Amino acid sequence: MMRLGRIERYVLGQQLKALGVALAIIAALVMLIDFVEVSRGLNSDGELSGFKVLSLIAVKSPSVIVQLLPFVFLFGTLGAFVSLNRRSELIAMRAAGVSAWRFVLPAAACAFILGIVTVTTIAPLAAWGDSIWQSERGRIGGGGSATEEAQPVWLREGDDNRQMIIRGERQDRTTGQLIDATFFIYSITPDGERRFTERIDAKTANLTAGRWRLTDVVGGQGGQQAVRYATLDLPSDLADEEAFQQFERPQSLSIWSLPGQTHRIKSAGFASTAYDLRFQQLLATPLMFAAMSILAAAFSLRLMRLGDMARMAVSAVVLGFGFFFVNQFSAAMGSAEVIPAFLAAWLPAILTALAALTLLFYTEDG
Incomplete structure (x- = not known):
């Protein structure tokens, strides 16, 4: 196991502080947008109390925040390393013979571990909240039982x-x-x-x-x-307690529930591409977080006295957005079964990691 020195622990501390600030800013923006959406949509007649609106936002926003976490690691890591550079702390480290790999790789490893925690703990809670939000939106928006009873029911089973x-x-x-x-x-x-x-x-x-x-x-x-x-x-091989349940959205299922739901959908004879894609995307999340951290660090290593730091920071943000849209495009291709779900989920993370490592090699080792 790699033993962290004082420098690595200091850099990790600065990164975690910056990640907390970035998370707070993005979460505040998401919750503000959700507040406007809920207030103008479901609460247009003023029938919901303020506490009910806040509770709906509390279960709706986490799923959106989890989707934007790659930007948290991009902006947070970029802010941490740019701050270290502006205070000439990176210059002192490099002048003392400390390689950039000594503080970039621990930052990437920290992002990878946080990605695992997100997938196994935070994302399931966000998925649970999203399922509550979907049911509450249908109930408040008029999707009551009378409407559901009038709709035809389709089932499929066999071997x-x-x-x-x-x-x-x-x-x-x-x-x-x-x-x-x-x-x-x-x-x-x-x-x-x-x-x-x-x-x-x-x-x-x-x-x-x-x-x-x-x-x-x-x-x-x-x-x-x-x-x-x-x-x-x-x-019949259908379980009577599950046969008439509507299949939940992939975003409303945790990584622990997706394999069982996918098996149930396949057994019923329906396509499970969206669920396979979601499962693979969750598995690729830690790699995406680590790649975003390396990308942000590589763009912020340029010495302040050489100039162009602002241009480099903006380039990192633009490139991060570019990889995010590549991720969305790849997901659309996977959903349409143009490319396999495994490739659609892992290709953006791998490309981001390769681009970040290439830039870091070029910046550090020439």
Whole structure:
């Protein structure tokens, strides 16, 4: 384990202070914008109390702040090293023979560790708050139960041999039954082709104990006469407590919940690209934080007496924004399945890290 000396501890202390200031500024801006959005949107009629508005902001803002944390490390590290440079402390360190790697790499390692803490602890709390915000916004904005009951319900289940697509005209919230349900049953051929085999219409469909209990049923296979049943049971692998739950947004799930949710979505036959992408982005977050710290440090090592410090700082900010937009563009390409989710998530972080290390090599070692 690398042993930190007094210089490294001092630089880390300055960096943490600057990161705290940058985080406070960005958090204040985000919360101010969210306050205006909630006040003009959900609270346009003045029905929400001040405490309720603040509680909504408290659960909504953290998810946005977590997305902007790369800028916290960019601005915070840049501010710390520029301040050290302006006070000639970096000059004294370099004159004493201290390599820039001795205080840049600990700063990057600190950012990497904070990234791990963010992904494993802070981001799950922010995701939990985002899920609360989504449900509260739907409830306050008029997305009540009456609207939900009027919407059709679609489900899908099956395995490699049989697939079943289920449509309910509506769902009775008191009993959990599907009303006016239709079951489209397909068989899977050995070459993977899906062929329609049967359609079943039922007045009600109730999911309990691993089976669908249908009442007032009319069923028929292709080319055959329809048959009526008073009741009919169909096997099911859906869990009754989860079958009718809406899939949450990827941003509303923590890194601990994403694998299970992804497996459930794949088992239901739906595309899980957005969830795979979110999971890989969370894994790449510590590397992105470290890369932003190295990038900011590399741009602030130029001696004040040589001039152009302001230009270098502005260049670091512009380049950081550029990598952020590359990250967003890559995520859009991954969501559209143009490139794999793994590549879409890791490519921006790797490119940022390579660019930062290249600049640091050029600045320090020529």
